[in-house]
Amino acid sequence: xxxxxxxxxxxxxxxxxxxxxxxxxxxxxxxxxxxxxxxxxxxxxxxxxxxxxxxxxxxxxxxxxxxxxxxxxxxxxxxxxxxxxxxxxxxxxxxxxxxxxxxxxxxxxxxxxxxxxxxxxxxxxxxxxxxxxxxxxxxxxxxxx
Numbered sequence: 001x002x003x004x005x006x007x008x009x010x011x012x013x014x015x016x017x018x019x020x021x022x023x024x025x026x027x028x029x030x031x032x033x034x035x036x037x038x039x040x041x042x043x044x045x046x047x048x049x050x051x052x053x054x055x056x057x058x059x060x061x062x063x064x065x066x067x068x069x070x071x072x073x074x075x076x077x078x079x080x081x082x083x084x085x086x087x088x089x090x091x092x093x094x095x096x097x098x099x100x101x102x103x104x105x106x107x108x109x110x111x112x113x114x115x116x117x118x119x120x121x122x123x124x125x126x127x128x129x130x131x132x133x134x135x136x137x138x139x140x141x142x143x144x145x
Contacts, residue, residue: 002107003100005066012059017043017051021100023067024075024093032064033057069097 006020010033023029026045031038031053042054057063075094076087111120132139 002104004097004104005064007062007064010057010059010061010063012056015053015056016046017053017063017065019049019051019065021067022093022097024069024090024097028067028069028097030066030068032062032066034062035064067097067101069094069101071098 004021006018008017017031019029027040029051031043031051038053043051044054046052051065076091078087110126111122112118113120129139
């Protein structure tokens with residue numbers, strides 16, 4: 001079970017997206033429609049666990065709500081003699097969120113089997129595969145329908 005995202009297929013009848021995970025800041029919550037990250041201005045928060053999209057996605061659109069906690073800055077600057085419980089709790093939460101996001105990313109990665117050195121994409125599409133350059137390499141065959 002994912003800890004930092006949820007994916008559903010749009011029914012075409014609702015613009016409501018549930019947020020089933022904790023987050024430190026609403027800006028860390030992203031909505032993807034068919035893999036495209038939507039600008040924060042395209043949705044509003046109905047509550048701490050529910051987002052309303054500006055328009056209803058068409059039936060069949062993959063909707064993913066995902067927490068992406070920034071890692072490039074440390075929002076907490078501890079000072080000697082001043083250990084605030086709120087800062088300590090936030091520090092622990094951020095570490096937990098990063099670990100959960102890493103665990104989810106690993107679970108989504110293309111995995112190698114150990115018995116015959118094949119890869120398992122779990123029935124998901126594979127993108128950005130280079131054309132073979134050596135005789136022993138394999139590539140993708142494009143099906144024409």
